[in-house]
Amino acid sequence: MIDTIIKLWSKYDYVYIDGLLGTLWLAAVTVMAATAVGTIIALMRLSGVRLLDRFTVLYIGVLRGTPILLQLYFFWLTLPKISPITLSDTACIVIALIVNASAYVAEVIRAGIQAVDKGQKEAAKSLGLSDRNTFRYIVFPQAIKNILPALGNVYITMVKQTSLASVFFVQELMTSYRTVQSATFLAIPSLVIVGVIYLVVTTILSKGLDLFERRLQRNE
Amino acid sequence: MSESKELIYVVDLCKQFGELKVLKNITETIHEGEVVSIIGPSGSGKSTFLRCLNLLEKPSSGKVIFKGVDLADKNIDVDKHRQKIGMVFQLFNVFPHMTVLENITLAPMLERKISKAQAEDQAVELLKRVGLLDKKDEYPTRLSGGQKQRLAIVRALAMEPDVMLFDEPTSALDPEMVKEVLDVIKSLVVAGMTIVIVTHEMAFAREVSDRVLFMADGEIVEQGSPESLFLDPKNDRTKDFLSKVL
Numbered sequence: 079m080i081d082t083i084i085k086l087w088s089k090y091d092y093v094y095i096d097g098l099l100g101t102l103w104l105a106a107v108t109v110m111a112a113t114a115v116g117t118i119i120a121l122m123r124l125s126g127v128r129l130l131d132r133f134t135v136l137y138i139g140v141l142r143g144t145p146i147l148l149q150l151y152f153f154w155l156t157l158p159k160i161s162p163i164t165l166s167d168t169a170c171i172v173i174a175l176i177v178n179a180s181a182y183v184a185e186v187i188r189a190g191i192q193a194v195d196k197g198q199k200e201a202a203k204s205l206g207l208s209d210r211n212t213f214r215y216i217v218f219p220q221a222i223k224n225i226l227p228a229l230g231n232v233y234i235t236m237v238k239q240t241s242l243a244s245v246f247f248v249q250e251l252m253t254s255y256r257t258v259q260s261a262t263f264l265a266i267p268s269l270v271i272v273g274v275i276y277l278v279v280t281t282i283l284s285k286g287l288d289l290f291e292r293r294l295q296r297n298e
Numbered sequence: 299m300s301e302s303k304e305l306i307y308v309v310d311l312c313k314q315f316g317e318l319k320v321l322k323n324i325t326e327t328i329h330e331g332e333v334v335s336i337i338g339p340s341g342s343g344k345s346t347f348l349r350c351l352n353l354l355e356k357p358s359s360g361k362v363i364f365k366g367v368d369l370a371d372k373n374i375d376v377d378k379h380r381q382k383i384g385m386v387f388q389l390f391n392v393f394p395h396m397t398v399l400e401n402i403t404l405a406p407m408l409e410r411k412i413s414k415a416q417a418e419d420q421a422v423e424l425l426k427r428v429g430l431l432d433k434k435d436e437y438p439t440r441l442s443g444g445q446k447q448r449l450a451i452v453r454a455l456a457m458e459p460d461v462m463l464f465d466e467p468t469s470a471l472d473p474e475m476v477k478e479v480l481d482v483i484k485s486l487v488v489a490g491m492t493i494v495i496v497t498h499e500m501a502f503a504r505e506v507s508d509r510v511l512f513m514a515d516g517e518i519v520e521q522g523s524p525e526s527l528f529l530d531p532k533n534d535r536t537k538d539f540l541s542k543v544l
Contacts, residue, residue, distance in 0.1 A: 200354055201391035201450075205405035205457055206381030215404060219395050 083267045090258045097254025098275055104172065104240040104250055109233050111176040116183025123188050134184065141181035147242055150174045154246055171243045175236070182232050190225035191217060223294055230287035234280050241276075251275060303330045305461055305492055306351055311360035313346055313516075320346045322516040323360070328461065333493045335503035335524075338513035339539055344496045347513065348463050351494065352383040365460070381409055384454030388466040390446040392438040398425070398449055399434045402456045410457065417456070424452035428482050444475030448482055455486075462486060464495035500543055504528050512536045 087094070123134040141149065153174035158165050165173075194217050202212040244252030255272040259265045306328040313321040320343045328334055328351075336344045349355035350362060353369045353376050362369045364383065369376055393401050402424060403417035412420075425431040428448040438446055447467055454462060464483065468476045480502050486493060487506045497503050503510055504524040511521045512533070520533040528544070531537045 195391070197387060197389055197391035198393065201385075201387065201393070201453075202405075203377070204352055204354060204380060204383070204385035204387075205454065206377050206379075206409050207405060208377050208409075211408050215408070216393060223395075 079267065082264060083270055086258065086262065086264060086267050087271055090254075090261075093254045093257055094251070094271060094275060096249060097251040097272070098279075100249035100253070101237070101240050101251045101279070104175065104243060104248070105233075105237040107172055108175045108179055108236050108240065112179035112183050112236065113229070115176060115180035117187055119180055119184035120187035120191070123184065124191060138181045138184060141178055142185075146178050146239060147245065149178050150242055150245065153177070167246050168243075168248045171246050171248050175240065175243070178239075179232065179236050182235070183229065186228045186232055187221075187225055190228065191221040193224045194220045226294060227287070227291045230284070230291070234283055234287075237280060237283065238276065302332070304328075305330045305332075305365065306494075307361075307363040308351070309361040309363065311347070311350060311362065312358045313343070313350060313355060314358045320516050321350065321357075324516075324518060326511070326518060328492065328494055330460075331490050331492055332508050333487050333506055334495070334509050334511060335507040336494065336496045336511045336513060337498070337500065337503060337539075338511075338519075342513040343516040344513050345465050348465050348494060348496050351463055352380050352385055354385070377409075381405075381457050382460045384457060384459035384462040386447070386450050386454055386462065386464045386467050388469050390443070390450045390470070392441075392446050392449050392453070394438050397435050397437055398430065398441070401438070401449060402453050405453070406456050420456060421452075424455055427485070428452055442475060443471045444478045447471065447475075447479045451479075451482055451486075461492040461494065464493065464497070466496050466498065468497070468499055498543070500528070500540075512539065514539070 119134050119137060122130040123138075125131065150171055154167060154170045157170045157173060198216050198220060199212055202216040207216070240250055241252040243250050244256060247253055247256075251272050255268045258268045262268070304327050308324055308326045308328075311321055311324040312319070324347060336348065338344050346355055350357050351364075353362065357370050360370065364379055367374060367379060369379055393404070396404065399418060399421050402421035403414065406412050406417045406420065407414060422431065422434065425434055428451065430445060430448055430452075433441060433445065433449075438449065441449065451462075451467075467483065468479050471479060476499070480499065483493070483495070483502075484506060493506075495503070495507075507524050509521060510524050510527045511518050512527060512531075512535075513519065514535045520527065520531060520536045527536070528540065531540055
């Protein structure tokens with residue numbers, strides 16, 4: 079088994095490395111865009127404007143209540159039909175991953191903001207701070223300490239979920255597994271290689287997040 | 299006191315949470331320089347009434363006129379007027395992510411637009427007054443409950459308010475810390491600050507108040523000087539309440 083794995087790696091290492099790069103690229107784009115979109119969704123949710131609130135509840139509800147694989151199919155099938163410009167499969171999948179992740183990011187941000195003790199906002203308001211200053215100087219700095227650790231977990235999930243893009247042959251690690259598997263008919267060794275690469279990536283990520291979290295908590 | 303100027307004038311104030319009427323048509327005046335204590339059983343609406351005075355709680359109907367301006371009017375900028383109404387909470391609500399000094403200087407710098415140096419000078423003076431100067435660079439987690447509450451008081455004072463509202467300021471404190479907070483409030487009384495305080499400290503209310511309001515079921519049932527209210531209550535509910543707490 080070990081021999082086969084080593085042989086497979088030495089022959090097809092470039093396939094896996096291309097896959098890893100694809101995964102990292104997908105993950106980075108998804109994380110950044112989903113964070114931006116998710117923040118906007120969270121702010122809409124908390125805006126107190128009824129229409130916006132209703133929309134976001136629906137948005138988050140649908141995205142969290144249906145399987146991500148279904149969403150990928152849905153975007154992959156419908157986006158090319160409604161888009162004025164030609165979209166590649168990869169583009170459709172990236173958009174679907176971003177939209178899906180934005181719902182989870184939005185919930186993490188909303189929960190983080192709402193977890194800030196109500197008395198903090200009241201104290202700021204009682205001092206005569208404007209809503210804007212209250213959010214900026216009192217609520218947000220405390221919310222971010224709730225948000226960042228939880229967001230880290232969402233990011234790690236997102237990295238793993240990019241593997242679903244392999245269903246559509248987007249270049250990433252699971253697609254590398256399929257490529258090598260179909261060329262060699264060696265499924266399990268290829269799977270082990272890809273699994274180890276995922277583990278290395280997620281372990282580095284979570285260690286990094288731990289370090290960051292501890293830094294955040296140094297005050298107080 | 300009655301001939302002095304009106305500072306807060308509450309007219310027909312009602313507050314409802316769903317079906318529950320918490321405040322029923324309260325009309326009351328707070329005069330400049332007056333110290334008013336509000337006592338009564340829990341659930342009587344004392345805290346809600348106090349919180350309506352600076353619009354932290356929005357009245358369902360009625361007016362809260364502070365220095366001639368109706369704070370319940372949607373067209374005014376209530377934040378501006380709140381700057382002149384200090385408030386101290388039962389659970390302190392100091393800002394945990396800021397040092398003691400930053401807790402005090404934040405609002406004056408942002409809303410009174412004074413310089414950092416000026417705000418810090420003022421904060422240092424205030425901290426001296428309440429014996430917390432040695433804590434100025436600490437974060438609030440390092441403070442005791444009594445110290446947090448003293449910080450909360452000077453944080454409010456830094457905005458140079460015309461009136462201070464106290465919402466059960468000693469109820470969350472360990473017994474040995476009650477006195478240090480009451481002493482600070484007493485020093486404000488001596489300095490002539492207008493004060494409205496919701497409290498369960500009957501002895502304190504009796505000692506410092508010009509007037510005591512007794513609330514029950516969303517109404518001010520009885521009021522008067524501390525002597526008359528505590529020694530010679532007229533209303534049955536007042537008598538009943540005082541017999542339980544005194």
